[in-house]
Amino acid sequence: MWLFDEIVKFHITELEGQVNHMKYSYYPGCTLKTKAKELDRYGRLSAAKLGAELEEIENWQCCGAVYPQAEDEIATKLSAVRTLDAAKQKDQELVTLCSACHHVLKRVNDDMKNNEYVRTRANNYLKLDVPYEGETSVIHYLEMLRDRIGFDTLKAAVVNPLKGVKIAAYYGCLLLRPSGVMAFDDPENPTIIEDFIKAIGATPIKYSQRNECCGGYIAMEDKGAAQKRVDVILSSAKNAGADLIITACPLCMYNLDANATESVLPVKYFTELLADALGVKEED
Amino acid sequence: MSLTNTVTAEDLIRISGVDPSKCMQCGKCSGACPSYDEMEYHPHQFVAMVRKGQIEKLMASDAIYQCLSCFACLERCPRNVEPAKLIEAVRVAVIRQQGMNHMTANDIPEKLDEKLPQQAIVSAMRKYSK
Numbered sequence: 001m002w003l004f005d006e007i008v009k010f011h012i013t014e015l016e017g018q019v020n021h022m023k024y025s026y027y028p029g030c031t032l033k034t035k036a037k038e039l040d041r042y043g044r045l046s047a048a049k050l051g052a053e054l055e056e057i058e059n060w061q062c063c064g065a066v067y068p069q070a071e072d073e074i075a076t077k078l079s080a081v082r083t084l085d086a087a088k089q090k091d092q093e094l095v096t097l098c099s100a101c102h103h104v105l106k107r108v109n110d111d112m113k114n115n116e117y118v119r120t121r122a123n124n125y126l127k128l129d130v131p132y133e134g135e136t137s138v139i140h141y142l143e144m145l146r147d148r149i150g151f152d153t154l155k156a157a158v159v160n161p162l163k164g165v166k167i168a169a170y171y172g173c174l175l176l177r178p179s180g181v182m183a184f185d186d187p188e189n190p191t192i193i194e195d196f197i198k199a200i201g202a203t204p205i206k207y208s209q210r211n212e213c214c215g216g217y218i219a220m221e222d223k224g225a226a227q228k229r230v231d232v233i234l235s236s237a238k239n240a241g242a243d244l245i246i247t248a249c250p251l252c253m254y255n256l257d258a259n260a261t262e263s264v265l266p267v268k269y270f271t272e273l274l275a276d277a278l279g280v281k282e283e284d
Numbered sequence: 285m286s287l288t289n290t291v292t293a294e295d296l297i298r299i300s301g302v303d304p305s306k307c308m309q310c311g312k313c314s315g316a317c318p319s320y321d322e323m324e325y326h327p328h329q330f331v332a333m334v335r336k337g338q339i340e341k342l343m344a345s346d347a348i349y350q351c352l353s354c355f356a357c358l359e360r361c362p363r364n365v366e367p368a369k370l371i372e373a374v375r376v377a378v379i380r381q382q383g384m385n386h387m388t389a390n391d392i393p394e395k396l397d398e399k400l401p402q403q404a405i406v407s408a409m410r411k412y413s414k
Contacts, residue, residue, distance in 0.1 A: 035401040065407035066353060069372040071301040076410065100403050173354035187359055213318050213354030220395050220408040221349055221387070225322050229352075250401045258399050 024144070025087035025094045025136075026054035029101035030062045036098070036250035042271035043097050043141055045280040050149050050157060054095060057086045063104040066217065074121045080108035081122050085132045093137045095144055097271065099249035103174040103182070106138045110181045140175065140184065142192055142248065142270070151199040159279040161201025167273070168205045168242035168265075169193030170233070172252050173213040187211065193246070196270065200277035207240035209233040216251035219259060227259045234263035246270045291377045293337045300366075300373035304335040307365045313357030323347040327357040327367035334370060348375040349386055349412065379414045387412035 032040035047054050061079040068076040083105060087094040096102040111118040113134025123131040139147070145154055171190055179187035190211060194204035215229035234256065237245050244266040247253050256267045275281040297303065307328070314326035324347045325333065333342055342348065348371060357367045378384050387408055 030402040030406065035399065062406060064410055065403040066410045068410070069353075069369045070299050070376045072299055073376075098403070100407070173352075173356065177355035177359045179359060213352045213356065215318065215352050216404070217353050217407055217411065218319075218350070220400075220404055221412065222322070225319065225350065228321075229318055251403055251407075254399055254401050254404065258397065 022051060022148070023053040023055060023092060025090055025092040026056050027060055027063075027083055027087075027094060027096045027101060027105065028056060029060075029096065029098045030065070031250040032098055036253065036269070039097055039248075039250060039253075039269040039271055042269065042275035042281065046271060046274045046278050047141075047144075049278045049280050050145075050154065052144060052149060055090070055092070057083055057094075060086070063101045065100050065104070067104045067107045071115075071117065074118065074125065077108045077111065077118065077122060078125060080105050081112060081126060081132055084109050084112065084134075084136045084138070085126075085128055087136045088132065093139055093144075093148075095139055095141055097141045097248060099140075099172060099174040099247075100251060102138070102140045107181050109134050109136060109138050140248070142175075142196060143184065145196060145199075146192055151195050154196075155199040155201075158200055158277045160277050162273060162277055163201050165202040166205050166241055166243045167197045167202050168207055168237035168240065168245040169197060169210055170214075170237070170245050170247045170252060170256070170267075171211045172216075172247065172249055173211070174249065176211055193270065196274075197246075200273055202273070205237065205240050205242040207236045207242070209236035214252050214255045215259075216249070216255040219251075219255055223259065226255055227261050230256055230259045231262045234260055234265050238263050238265055244268055246273060289381075291339050291343065293334050293339060296334050296339065296370065296373045296377060299376060300369040302331075302334075302366050302370045302373070304331045304365070304370070306363045307331040307335070308363060310362065312360050312362060313365075313367045316356040316360045318354060318356065319350045319352050322350040327371065330370050330374065331365055331367055334374075339374075342374045343378050347371075348378065351375070353411070375411070376414075379412065385413035 028040050060083055063080050064076055112132055175184050176187040185192045197204040214233055215226040219226040246268050248270055253267055311328045314328045317327055324345045351371045355368055
């Protein structure tokens with residue numbers, strides 16, 4: 001009986017989520033304001049077309065771009081907590097587009113919810129009116145498409161299906177792992193980006209390297225190591241028959257583009273294809 | 285915490301939150317590691333060497349800068365040991381020392397190219413300096 005109540009409660013919460021939360025807090029992050037403006041612009045245009053309102057968090061700070069794994073790192077997590085608390089103040093879910101921002105915000109949120117050491121110290125430092133305890137729900141734009149708007153609704157809204165285009169989904173590492181915290185998709189056999197590709201009328205191409213790291217974080221430290229990773233990924237996608245590869249991450253975008261040596265494949269942000277399919281790409 | 289400047293296995297266990305005694309040395313983490321060829325010590329060796337107290341070797345190795353933070357080792361570990369956290373703890377233990385930053389702001393200009401995204405610079409400074 002208890003289990004039944006919990007299941008009903010869960011479904012009601014899910015339903016409320018769908019009805020009340022078509023207005024979202026939106027965190028663009030540093031790179032979407034500079035080198036990845038297209039990721040941001042096409043994301044906003046498409047969301048508007050699909051009836052989702054993205055309200056940019058005011059005075060947001062950089063998330064730090066990499067999640068500090070050390071248990072005793074507190075100061076490096078504070079800017080993420082400020083963003084999470086800003087969304088909490090508006091009682092909105094927090095949507096992100098950049099894989100790295102998403103990763104940092106989701107994991108810091110998990111710390112604030114489940115790690116008493118981090119929660120206490122971060123709150124002692126921030127002195128918010130009400131302590132932040134992980135209340136905000138952090139979702140990636142792709143999760144918004146899948147779980148809030150729905151791929152069927154997206155499919156129905158497509159005016160320019162990308163028929164015949166063979167697209168390789170590049171997940172990389174930050175969206176999927178660690179799966180216990182990210183809860184984004186099956187970490188070894190994800191389907192969300194392939195389902196997205198189908199919804200916009202194109203053909204997904206599966207390849208073995210789609211959830212392996214491109215080495216973007218090491219591009220400044222060891223370019224050769226990054227180039228090696230990029231070649232493995234691009235040749236894997238190319239050999240599987242892909243025309244192009246899509247990503248949600250500006251760091252992967254840079255790396256797959258700038259550090260390709262042997263194999264070359266066009267790399268695009270998934271939002272650009274989304275905007276194209278929805279007929280809003282040329283609006284601005 | 286010790287009152288000397290020597291980093292101990294206990295320090296690394298505290299910083300990382302990792303319990304190396306859970307490791308059964310199956311090597312799955314190292315098999316999954318995309319940086320395997322680049323690393324002098326591999327993820328399963330980090331765990332074993334911390335357990336044995338061979339900290340100086342790890343702190344002196346370039347392997348701590350070769351980890352991509354991709355979490356493949358952590359995801360695929362059947363015992364939830366989370367080697368990535370231990371590698372980061374060793375790196376942090378090194379760069380927290382006076383004058384031991386691996387990359388500084390002065391190193392950035394020569395590494396810049398037109399397309400380099402801001403997050404690459406921010407994350408490099410986060411990973412390699414304190």
